[in-house]
Amino acid sequence: MSENERYEAVIGLEVHVELGTKTKIFCNCPTTFGGEPNTQVCPVCLGLPGVLPVLNEKVLRYALRAALALNCEVARFSRFDRKNYPYPDLPKNYQISQYDLPLARNGYVEVNGRRIRIKRLHLEEDAGKLLHEGDGAQDKWSLVDYNRAGVPLAEIVSEPDIRTPSEARAYLESLKAILQYIGVSDCKMEEGSLRCDTNVSVRRKGETGFGTRTELKNLNSFKAVEKSLEYEIARQISVLEDGEEVVQETRAWDESREITVPLRGKEEAHDYRYFPDPDLVPVVVDQALLDEIRKEIPELPSAKRQRFIREYGIPEYDAGVLTADKRLADFFDECASRYRDPKVVSNWLMGEYLKYANATGLSFAEIPVTPEGLVELLNLQDEGVISGKIAKTVFEEMLKTGERPSEIVKKRGLVQISDENAIYAVVDEVIASNPNVVRDYLGGKEKAFGFLVGQVMKATGGKANPAKVNAALKKRLGKE
């Protein structure tokens, strides 16, 4: 048994998700990403003297939707608190957050059959961004962009239920899928609309207590979450194996070196002096509102996965891949409900479609092909209008232009040749010009047949109906 196998990891995730409301949490400024610095600000989000926050009702509704989708208990009464700490990206030098009475608690996410519990979900405002000019100690200026200040965040804290780095990643993927499904966040880690810190400790298998944990920051992708945890778990185990103790600290993931390093300077134990924000009234959520919100929640990934398996008879693996993204799942759903063989649809989507998306980096929304188009393509193939090979060519075109397959086929003259006379003419020509191959075939070399078929297809530009080519060849060569 290797040392790694004698230990298990205990992992908890703290995820910040930007809610995709049009305006900020306490004022009417737009939340659009990437605006010129300090153009999406007003006295309220700049924290000017005398201003007051007013909760954006849409933010509350989004957060409630998330809470219900994550199976949380929603608090009938919650409130906002001030988290006091000075930093130039924080206009008021306190952040409006929720402390001891969060909006929701005790939820869970189903990850590969395991339930990862969610401890709490609460609302808070985002801070601005600091931009440093120059580097290190030579920094001459730090500039502040407050466009992001006041963008609504939902903080989702898991219980330490996660046991492996890959499970942490799977949890994040599930979370992302759910939040995208319910339309409350686009969860783009690269734009910062989903951010994640992790807590990790290790213990010997069979133990129930927790080891000393470290907190990992600077995780910019799902891959970074997984890799940093792998590294950190191995590091902690080797520290323990060396008879030393893990130090409770915050460490940063160094992407280029693929290691975790202690954050510069010991972090002081912060006293945030939380207290209820007297500028905001308590958030009271009644049953009627919850019922209303519940109606806004669409079928969630796990339910959809089960339904795809049940209704369309596709393998569990396919269902998992197809439901990871709502747009993809909807695409499949629409095709599968109109086409006789859902597995064929699944193959096309998991094959050509995803390959194209990955290769181009385009999001599903940016790929113009429609479910109607794919179904039409499959039907053209079934009807023998085009061959399977041509179908792939046509689909490539559809992915780029979104044009209907029948149009593409017509425009490019891709209609399959099924006319027997035309096929026999080509077949005869191929037989005549390849006597040696014909002899080999007649002498028992089955492989030679494939070559002849290929020659016919080549001569017809791939348009000949393969079944008819087969039949014609066999007949001419006296095998039928």
Next chain:
Amino acid sequence: MTELWAMPAWKIHELYEKGKTSVEEVCRTLYRRIEEVEPSVKAYIKLLPEPDGKGADGRVTGSPLGGIPYALKDNICTAGIETTCGSRILSGFVPPYDATVAAALKKAGAMLLGKTNMDEFAMGSSCETSAFYPTRNPWDLRCVPGGSSGGSAAAVAGGEAVFALGSDTGGSVRQPASFCGVVGMKPTYGRVSRYGLVAFASSLDQIGPLTRDVRDCARVLGVIAGHDPRDSTSAVAEVPDYERGLLEGRKDDLRGMRIGVPKEYFAQGIQAGVKHAVMEAIKTIQELGAFVEECSLPHTEYAMAAYYLIAPAEASSNLARYDGVKYGYRSEHWSDLTGLYTKTRMEGFGPEVKRRIMLGTYALSAGYYDAFYLKAQKVRTLIRYDFAKAFERFDLLVAPTSPTVAFRIGERMDDPLTMYLSDVCTIPINLAGLPAISVPCGFSEGLPVGLQIIGKPFDEPGVLRVAYAYEQATEWHLRIPHLDGVEAAKRIARNDGQVSADE
């Protein structure tokens, strides 16, 4: 005939309607008066060269405050006009927006004369913690005008503004009103929008009018009260027509009114002259037909302690934003971020503000929160409960506004605890969020005494009704201080070493 500068708004408005005076004349008179007495009173931090507002175009009759010149406490934001809160740390801060009350007054046609002096960030009871200079009491220039809205009270008392707005966190409108012999009201918490009022203690702050008489108070309150979607804590309750309520009700008859006199407000520290004046006033109210009886608010003695934990706690957080990064004062003596913060705040805040920031930070700190902040909130609940119980028996309560009359400038500056006692009769009302008014009820040692009338939440009409009936039965509100202008100031400057002769 009374001078224009000594008239209440409603009277000036009547003259406007009859065509007997003009906005130009009123403004001219006011500015002349200001020129004469301001060097000795020093009510203003900033005086505008000409009044800001729409009233000057002559359309003054439509709106009840059209063409009426007024003053704003300098913690109420005014677009394009520097707002300092009486603090060095906000020097140069020009708000890009109007406070909701400032916008409402502008819309009503009132004309802003300037921004009045105040204790720094409204922390004080004498106007002496102002970073600029102390304001003096028009009744006796050796005395403080009260605080923190001392500039607003002195401006009205001295005839330098027809009315003014102040803010009241623990008595900051009522106590200076009492010291300066004018009417001052703190409305129910949530009755007037706080948007644009630079926060001191958010759960206690409330803007209120300072006026020459009760009728003006009702008129101004009617303009500034109401729900504001920019203030989550502002009440949606409908705003009654306060002034019409006064004029249509019976002014000489308080029969059916049940009025309680909380004995705790007459306990330790009350000056005999103040007690006498207030008891006389209560007798008058009784003669008007009200049923008056002593009552008890048993947790009153804990109010001060609770207030001096809650208010500084909120202030410590509210004032955190003044750090030299974004606006206002910035120290030049720094080399890193922490240095920028500490030097700016060290140089920008005065000693009283620093004292309260430290108190509040301590009260919220881990390990002390439960014992201080949380306990204070529990006391606050008990005080609310005291009032709720009293209001089961009584419609209103009456008490002194302050246990003393105005004290001498400099007298209490080195003794914060004695200074804090100035607000012992007003603080519990803020903790309970109730409406209360201070009306002039006599004199002691030649200085005005204030009678405080306290109502149930949103019973401003009841408070105003009793105040008005009392006012109509007496003549205290008609008295005007005899200010002999600049000469007096010079004399005082010569005789009183505490006040610099900076005129």
